[in-house]
Amino acid sequence: MKILVPVKRVIDYNVKPRVKSDGSGVDLANVKMSMNPFDEISVEEAIRLKELGKADEVIAVSVGPQKAQETLRTALAMGADRAILVNTDEEVEPLGVAKILAKIVAEEAAQLVICGKQAIDDDSNQTGQMLAALLGWGQGTFANTVELDASSVAVKREIDGGLQTVKLNLPAVVTTDLRLNEPRYASLPNIMKAKKKPMDEKTVADYGVDITPRLTTINVSEPPVRQAGEKVADVDALVEKLKAVGAI
Amino acid sequence: MKTLIWVEHDNVSMKDATLAVVTAAAKLGEVHALVAGSGCASVADQVAKVDGVSTVHIADDAALANALAENVAPLVAGLMDSHDAFLAPATTTGKNIAPRVAALLDVMQISDILSVESADSFTRPIYAGNAIATVKTSDSKLVITVRGTAFDKAATEGGSASVEAIGGASDAGISAFVSEEIAKSERPELTSAKTIVSGGRALGSSEKFEEVITPLADKLGAAIGASRAAVDAGYVPNDYQVGQTGKIVAPEVYMAIGISGAIQHLAGMKDSKVIVAINKDEDAPIFQVADIGLVADLFDAVPELTGKI
Ligand SMILES: Cc1cc2nc3c(=O)[nH]c(=O)nc-3n(C[C@H](O)[C@H](O)[C@H](O)COP(=O)(O)OP(=O)(O)OC[C@H]3O[C@@H](n4cnc5c(N)ncnc54)[C@H](O)[C@@H]3O)c2cc1C
Ligand SMILES: Nc1ncnc2c1ncn2[C@@H]1O[C@H](COP(=O)(O)O)[C@@H](O)[C@H]1O
Numbered sequence: 440m441k442i443l444v445p446v447k448r449v450i451d452y453n454v455k456p457r458v459k460s461d462g463s464g465v466d467l468a469n470v471k472m473s474m475n476p477f478d479e480i481s482v483e484e485a486i487r488l489k490e491l492g493k494a495d496e497v498i499a500v501s502v503g504p505q506k507a508q509e510t511l512r513t514a515l516a517m518g519a520d521r522a523i524l525v526n527t528d529e530e531v532e533p534l535g536v537a538k539i540l541a542k543i544v545a546e547e548a549a550q551l552v553i554c555g556k557q558a559i560d561d562d563s564n565q566t567g568q569m570l571a572a573l574l575g576w577g578q579g580t581f582a583n584t585v586e587l588d589a590s591s592v593a594v595k596r597e598i599d600g601g602l603q604t605v606k607l608n609l610p611a612v613v614t615t616d617l618r619l620n621e622p623r624y625a626s627l628p629n630i631m632k633a634k635k636k637p638m639d640e641k642t643v644a645d646y647g648v649d650i651t652p653r654l655t656t657i658n659v660s661e662p663p664v665r666q667a668g669e670k671v672a673d674v675d676a677l678v679e680k681l682k683a684v685g686a687i
Numbered sequence: 688m689k690t691l692i693w694v695e696h697d698n699v700s701m702k703d704a705t706l707a708v709v710t711a712a713a714k715l716g717e718v719h720a721l722v723a724g725s726g727c728a729s730v731a732d733q734v735a736k737v738d739g740v741s742t743v744h745i746a747d748d749a750a751l752a753n754a755l756a757e758n759v760a761p762l763v764a765g766l767m768d769s770h771d772a773f774l775a776p777a778t779t780t781g782k783n784i785a786p787r788v789a790a791l792l793d794v795m796q797i798s799d800i801l802s803v804e805s806a807d808s809f810t811r812p813i814y815a816g817n818a819i820a821t822v823k824t825s826d827s828k829l830v831i832t833v834r835g836t837a838f839d840k841a842a843t844e845g846g847s848a849s850v851e852a853i854g855g856a857s858d859a860g861i862s863a864f865v866s867e868e869i870a871k872s873e874r875p876e877l878t879s880a881k882t883i884v885s886g887g888r889a890l891g892s893s894e895k896f897e898e899v900i901t902p903l904a905d906k907l908g909a910a911i912g913a914s915r916a917a918v919d920a921g922y923v924p925n926d927y928q929v930g931q932t933g934k935i936v937a938p939e940v941y942m943a944i945g946i947s948g949a950i951q952h953l954a955g956m957k958d959s960k961v962i963v964a965i966n967k968d969e970d971a972p973i974f975q976v977a978d979i980g981l982v983a984d985l986f987d988a989v990p991e992l993t994g995k996i
Contacts, residue, residue: 534793559931572786599934600867605863659819659821667980677988684978
């Protein structure tokens with residue numbers, strides 16, 4: 440079984456994003472970029488399934504600029520077998536990404552796609568669900584535990600009130616939540632080996648899908664800034680303050 | 688414009704998350720509500736009374752009992768022939784279903800909106816709420832998820848919508864519900880609580896969390912929240928997590944206890960009215976957003992506070 444893992448290159452989660460003064464977006468010049476944290480979890484899960492003998496090949500895919508090669512190399516260094524870069528300098532919306540992924544899934548005859556639940560830049564939380572819809576597959580979103588069999592996958596999902604388990608026929612799409620696993624660090628020898636693993640370069644045109652954006656960003660602004668209040672000396676002063684604001 | 692809203696429920700009662708969606712949808716036009724479930728007639732009756740709802744469509748079918756997206760999305764997509772916009776709460780159910788509907792309609796979803804600017808433009812948070820984008824859509828049908836804390840709740844009385852049964856539901860046959868572990872609690876729900884007491888990694892164990900945080904929450908009649916670090920360490924269940932990837936809350940009072948204030952945590956609570964922080968590190972980032980801060984060891988300060996209120 441082949442597993443496809445879409446990985447996105449995004450601002451590193453430790454960096455505080457700064458809004459550009461002209462309101463056109465977030466300043467990404469000279470900012471540290473990394474693999475979307477949820478996608479590291481997806482890569483880890485796919486590799487574990489392969490190590491368990493439940494999958495034969497793990498293919499990492501990224502839709503993005505040339506630099507997204509680095510993200511794919513990270514996936515290869517973690518243990519993915521090969522990578523596909525769909526090279527574009529345009530910003531591709533989740534619907535467009537899902538359409539490209541649907542074509543790759545068909546081409547590769549992948550049986551399972553493991554996406555992150557959300558990219559930490561656009562915070563859309565859509566791509567996996569859209570891909571599942573386009574393919575007519577089941578979707579196990581916000582996965583906390585994944586159990587793969589020959590013909591089905593059981594996904595324990597993190598939902599608002601607790602946990603829910605669903606069983607999906609294969610092929611299927613899974614999206615990962617934070618507690619699914621702890622991604623490994625790539626070892627130095629594996630980073631070296633990753634340099635020799637195959638990476639295909641494609642363009643959006645190769646897949647013949649229309650990725651014209653449907654949304655236009657008119658403006659990006661800073662959220663209202665919260666002013667720090669005051670520090671109180673002790674618990675008695677805290678109780679007074681809480682009374683003053685009507686909290687108790 | 689005719690809107691269709693997703694009613695969040697458990698087949699018995701409507702969830703509060705629905706009410707903010709009614710308010711958002713009313714800004715676009717006429718509000719029709721979809722109650723999709725199994726044996727969910729009582730839910731439809733409740734929704735019919737919500738102020739601002741004009742029609743309730745009830746789809747009662749065993750295949751809809753657990754709101755599996757594979758079964759629900761085609762039903763919603765079909766109803767979009769006669770509606771212009773589909774709005775769902777940005778809950779785990781809404782986030783699961785709405786993008787699937789959007790893809791079936793070949794439109795982009797607008798996630799987690801904070802405001803309705805006009806019939807085709809909306810604001811939404813990006814980068815964990817560190818930026819707010821105003822986006823305009825060119826799609827002919829709208830699919831939207833709504834951030835609950837950003838809109839007032841519609842009144843649960845005052846409406847008198849008609850209730851119409853609809854068919855068209857079926858089991859797509861590709862997914863099945865197996866089981867659910869829903870934590871039962873007497874406490875107010877995190878997303879609707881007036882006061883929240885949240886604990887972080889500093890608590891050190893589930894026993895200490897229970898011993899220190901719970902009595903304070905009990906005294907205040909508060910909901911209990913947590914940072915991701917506390918959830919990951921197993922001090923509390925995952926649905927306690929507040930933040931970019933957990934729950935978004937905006938209570939009257941939010942108490943962050945032994946929580947450093949990482950941007951991902953702030954993303955979930957910085958719109959609270961009053962933020963109180965107790966942390967032993969005077970430079971902890973949480974103090975930059977806290978209205979009231981106390982630099983102290985929580986194991987001394989919190990029991991003392993609980994005793995004095
Ligand atoms: C993709 C992604 C998504 C994330 N989403 C979320 C999210 O939704 N929600 C979330 O919370 N986090 C999230 N995180 C994690 C986040 O980055 C932080 O790691 C996390 O919030 C830290 O939790 P904490 O404040 O409890 O722990 P720490 O950062 O370890 O802070 C503990 C604090 O306790 C204080 N302390 C220690 N002992 C005491 C004592 N005895 N008395 C008083 N104070 C004490 C310390 O000074 C410190 O400030 C996410 C991370 C990633 C990568
Ligand atoms: N440009 C992209 N390239 C590869 N994968 C992507 C891309 N955009 C989104 N994804 C995948 O879709 C998930 C959810 O993204 P989003 O819907 O944008 O929040 C991510 O965690 C990735 O797995």
